[in-house]
Amino acid sequence: MQRFVFLTLDGLARGAAYAAFALALVLIWRAARVINFAQGAMAVACVYVAHSVTGATGSYWAGFAAAVVSGLILGAAVDFCVMRLAGGAAEHLNSVIIALGLVLIIQAVLGIVYGNEFLPTPAPFDRTSFTIGDFVLLSPFDLFVVAAVVAVVAALAWLFGRTSVGLRMRAGAFAPEVSRLLGVNVGGMLTLGWALAASLGAIAGMLVVPTELALHPHAMDLVFVASFTAAVIGGLDSPPGVVIGGLAVGLTLSYVSGYLGGDLTPLATLILLLAVLLLRPQGLITSAKVRQV
Known part of the structure; x- marks a missing residue:
């Protein structure tokens, strides 16, 4: 029972981090009707900026602010200098191809500048979980992630609805x-x-990367797949649905990792994504009518 409770709470915490990144995909989808496959690489670039600023100033929050600002600048630069070239009849396909090219370019530049070594990324709060008796609960950092996701959902709802x-x-x-x-x-x-969207992706990167092994140019690759799965499950037009999708993905991966082994988690993510695309491609939350507007 203790193991099940731990895996459930760990899955919810991981799912909240995936939901934060999936919300960045939702934001760019609602603003430009484009799936930004370069979102993960752009987020990693912003986290590297935060790493440099934190190392220079000794302040995590200065690095966090630098990540947010660099996300704003990078996102605007990508649209103004790159994505506006994606025109013509196959505009959406062009955007996908350009985004995939951006992934290769950004990861190569990060490897040249910072190297491919694994860099430590400390969290702003303790990652030691609270315990009640034999039950292991969430850590202060997990609670920070959950609070940040709730704040982001409220901000997006206010932005698009009010x-x-x-x-x-x-x-x-x-x-x-x-x-x-x-x-x-x-x-x-x-x-x-x-x-x-890039700024929100930077925030998500700052929430996700401390939960991974370390910072490196490919740190967000599998996270992007899990977050994209969460976005598809919840529906790309529904921020609350995406949060539910993120929690579902987090729970699924936590149970698979805890009971079947961590090596099967990438396969479980792909199977979950394939099942949703085959059975309900419009998402489990958003109606087909909304998705076809």
Whole structure:
């Protein structure tokens, strides 16, 4: 029983971290109708910036702020300098190909600048779990991750549901020609969407990387697969659904790792993703009608 409780709580904590990264995918999808396959590599780049700033200043929070700011800059630069080249009839396919190319470029540059060594990434809070009797509970860092995810979901709900900026971002993504006729700066909204998504990805990277072995150029590869699975499960138009999907993925991987072995977790992620794509590709939470707008 103690093992089951530990695996459940550990899965929820891991799932919250996956949900944070999946929310970055949701943000860029809702702002630009694009799946950014370079999101993981961009997040790692921001975490490397945080690592450098933390090493220079001795402050984790200075590094955290640097990661957020570098995410804004990197996201805006990727849209303005790269993604705007993805035009033509096959625009979405072009964006996917360019994003995959960005993954290779970013990882190569990080390897050249920082090397491929595994760098330690300390957490801002203790990672030692609380215990009640024989039961192992969440750690202070796990609680910080959960609180951060709740705050991000609330912020996204407010942005897209309560602000004119969020409305213009969605309008520019769904109907760019009509939006331009109504005076919406579609290009600016897309750039803002990319900047916010990359910044959110940087935050997710700061939450996820301390739970991994160490920081390296490929640190987010498997995390991206798990987070993309969470986004597909929850539905790319539903931030609350993505959080549920992230928790489901975290629990699944925790149970598989705890009872069947850690080597099977990548396979379990791919099987879960394949099952959702085959049985309900529109997501378990978002209705098909919303996804087809």
